[in-house]
Amino acid sequence: MGVSSLDNPVFVLTAARCGSTLMRRLLDAHPKVTCPPELNTAAIARTTFTTWMTTEDQATAAERERAAIDQSRRSLEAVMDWHRRAAAKPVYCEKSLINAEHADLLVRLFPDARFICLYRHAMDVVASIVESSPWGFRYYGVSPYIPPDNFVYGLTQYWIDRTARILAFEESHPDQCARVRYEDLVRSPESVLRRCTDLIGLAWDPAVLSSAWTQGLVAGPGDGNQAYTDGLHSRSIGTGAAVDVELIPEITLGVVNDLLARLQYPTVGPTWGMEASPLRGGILDPSRDAAVAAMMTGRVQQRLLGDRSAAERQLETRAPEVFRLLVSDCGEGSSWSVDLASGTVRRGGGGELPTILVDFATLVGLANSTLNPEMAMRKGGLRFNSSMEPGSWPESVLRAFLALIS
Numbered sequence: 234m235g236v237s238s239l240d241n242p243v244f245v246l247t248a249a250r251c252g253s254t255l256m257r258r259l260l261d262a263h264p265k266v267t268c269p270p271e272l273n274t275a276a277i278a279r280t281t282f283t284t285w286m287t288t289e290d291q292a293t294a295a296e297r298e299r300a301a302i303d304q305s306r307r308s309l310e311a312v313m314d315w316h317r318r319a320a321a322k323p324v325y326c327e328k329s330l331i332n333a334e335h336a337d338l339l340v341r342l343f344p345d346a347r348f349i350c351l352y353r354h355a356m357d358v359v360a361s362i363v364e365s366s367p368w369g370f371r372y373y374g375v376s377p378y379i380p381p382d383n384f385v386y387g388l389t390q391y392w393i394d395r396t397a398r399i400l401a402f403e404e405s406h407p408d409q410c411a412r413v414r415y416e417d418l419v420r421s422p423e424s425v426l427r428r429c430t431d432l433i434g435l436a437w438d439p440a441v442l443s444s445a446w447t448q449g450l451v452a453g454p455g456d457g458n459q460a461y462t463d464g465l466h467s468r469s470i471g472t473g474a475a476v477d478v479e480l481i482p483e484i485t486l487g488v489v490n491d492l493l494a495r496l497q498y499p500t501v502g503p504t505w506g507m508e509a510s511p512l513r514g515g516i517l518d519p520s521r522d523a524a525v526a527a528m529m530t531g532r533v534q535q536r537l538l539g540d541r542s543a544a545e546r547q548l549e550t551r552a553p554e555v556f557r558l559l560v561s562d563c564g565e566g567s568s569w570s571v572d573l574a575s576g577t578v579r580r581g582g583g584g585e586l587p588t589i590l591v592d593f594a595t596l597v598g599l600a601n602s603t604l605n606p607e608m609a610m611r612k613g614g615l616r617f618n619s620s621m622e623p624g625s626w627p628e629s630v631l632r633a634f635l636a637l638i639s
Contacts, residue, residue: 241347243346245328245349247330248333252351255419262444263324265324265435266325272329278342281305282302286298305338337402347410347411348410349411350400350402350411352496353414355392356473356505356510357471363385378390386482392489393492400492409432415470419470475561475614476613489501507616508588509562518562518563518567529571532600533578537573537637560596569581569582587627589631591616595614595615602639
């Protein structure tokens, strides 16, 4: 396999919020690859192809198709060639989100092209789109999927559509595709990028992982977050644990789980969100875990030893004396048991205990009294391994815990 040229450009096929800008940044750091912002060249190709195919003349259908392919290819080559010359790099890579919609046309225009199929867990995609769309779903091409009363269902349908398309293309063109999962990219970037450069036909350059953050980024559409990022981190893995999966119809969730299984992801069951995301595993975020530890062994422990009455007054007789706090985005190790009877706090405690699940940002907001618990529950940042009902243990334990941390 030779080094890529205009005859075999590289296209990233992905859905929104799957790390395409991160992939672009890392690939563009390679001395032989230019990967500009989203140019949507596939839209140019589709328009040109359709125009030539509908032209009225005496040509046969086969002749019109050959002309349509030739003219569409030329329209893209002009853009690709300009960027290759401007960057003085031989390989052109296009990461626009619409590539997934037009992959079948792209491979007809460039039969030797290479495709990086970039995936992310469904629930993390849903959570990420919601987080980045506080005023409405105007971006990423998701608005046609959103019903007025259940955007979780709509975003799940979007993920299904994009992921199924990309998987089908990958499976029909296995020698031209490299499968990449976002979670693997941020945790094992060299291993993942080596597979990509092998597919393209390039030697691996270890300087990529450092120069990606020093050479700067020409931000374009969809690149906002990366413009303010200075390295790789895994904190965005597992945020989908906050998604209320009860909003997804059972038949739709079955389709989601089928695709997740094919991609070797954890599937979504009835207990989803009642523990830390299985995507995070036991990996700790050291800085956040240290801050949680300081709170639990400092403020919480001191209040338990000094005057437990504030917490005890919040408890009803049927509330448990021992409960667990799990900070969901710090890893499984950031689990703490609080014994109100003995006044002790210790690291650990299993899922059999009544459990408060909270993400780090929510915990800080609750501790500083800048976040209302009801709003935290609505956003999914505060959850329990049981239903919250008036007079139930979750309500009693939450009130006790708030008294200890605030």
